[in-house]
Amino acid sequence: MNNKYSDELWxxxxxxxxxxxxxxxMTNTVEEAANRHHTTPVATAALGRLMGASLLLASSMKAEEAITLRLLGDGPLGGVVAVGNPQGEVRGYVQEPQVELPLNSKGKLDVSGAVGAGEFVVSRSLANGESYTGMVPLVSGEIADDLVHYLLNSEQVRSAALLGVMVGKDSHVAGAAGMLFQLLPNASEESVQALEALLARIQGISQIAADSTTMEELVRELIGDLDYRVLEKRPVQYKCTCSKERVSETLISIGKEGFEELLEDKQAELVCHFCNEHYRFNEEDLRELYEQVK
Ligand SMILES: [Zn+2]
Structure with a gap:
């Protein structure tokens, strides 16, 4: 496991x-996702980039809120889902984690080929219990471009984004990072040009993530050419919301008849999509739950 520096969001x-x-x-966080879901390198890259995008978007939300991103493409990966919140907690999964594709013409993992054509779906769950969903067609399937396209078309925000995951020869995640720049509505032409010049200079964010030894170094390597201020730092981690209690509620919700079939099997196992945790219920557990079903 790569432990060079703790994952953070600045x-x-x-x-x-x-x-x-x-x-x-987010090198360690993407590594954890890859370990949990046994993903091939191209699936790791797609999932990791989407997890990064969810963290970047969620960073401006309030506590108790969260963002769910879905890539619904027609490529071999099937759907990819990531959920991030402003506390820096993120989880996600990919429908077909075992997909293998040849490298693309630039010699990189072919994320857009794995994702295919389709929709980029963004759902915001707000603290008041409401949720809003916006959808745009995928423009490239490389995810950073899709994020920028979504922000412009659905939220009228001009932005630039970088998302990268480097997978080493041993299938370990060597570096993973993301960066989002958002222009304020009144931004001057000078600011736009300075940002464009900066972006033209940055070569491969995943390589920079792999080469950095601290979060400070990562940020300096990315934007150090310009004057920058750091306003806030938050920890980042892979964290799922599942628990045996929650899974039990799902079991109970299948109703009396369905539950009686489970009882006949004398055991049940449920697997969380998001973290691949296996929850096992023996006969005694099931009898206890059955009291609540009745
Ligand atoms: Zn879980």
Whole structure:
């Protein structure tokens, strides 16, 4: 496992404050996702990038809120889902984790080929219990471009995004990071040009994530050419919301008849999609739950 530096999400501004940025270092978190779901390198890259996108978007939300991103493409990966919250907690899964594809023409993992054509779906769950879903067609399937396209078309926010996951020869995650720049509505042409020049210079965020030894170094390597301020730092981790109690509620909800069939089997096992945790119920557990079903 890569433990070079702890995963964190940093928020800040550039220059005169007309550009807000969010950076996430997530090498360990993506490694954990890969270990939990036994993903091939291209599936790790797609899942890791989407997890990063969910953290970047969620960073401006309030506590108790969360963002769910879905890639619904027609490629061999099937659907990819990630849920992030502003506390830096993220979880996700991919429908077909075992997909293998040849490298693309640039010699990189072919994420867009694995995702295919389809929709990019963004759902925001708010603290008041409401949720909003927006959808745009996938423009590239490389995920960073899709995030930028979504923000412009659904939220009228001009932005730029970088998302990268580098998988080493041993299938371990060597580096994973994401960065989002958002232009304030009144941003000057000067700020736009400074940002464009910066983006043109950055070569491969996953390589920078792999080469950095601290989060500070990662941020400096990415944006150090410009004046920048760091406003906030938050920890990032893979965290699922499942528990035996929650899974029990699911079992109870199947109703009396369905539950009696489970009792006949004398055991049940449920697997959480998001973290691949296996929850086992023996006959005694099932009898106890059955009292609640009746
Ligand atoms: Zn779980």
């Amino acid at each position: 928020l800040g501004t550039l220059g005169n404050g007309e550009v807000r940025w969010v950076a996430v270092g």
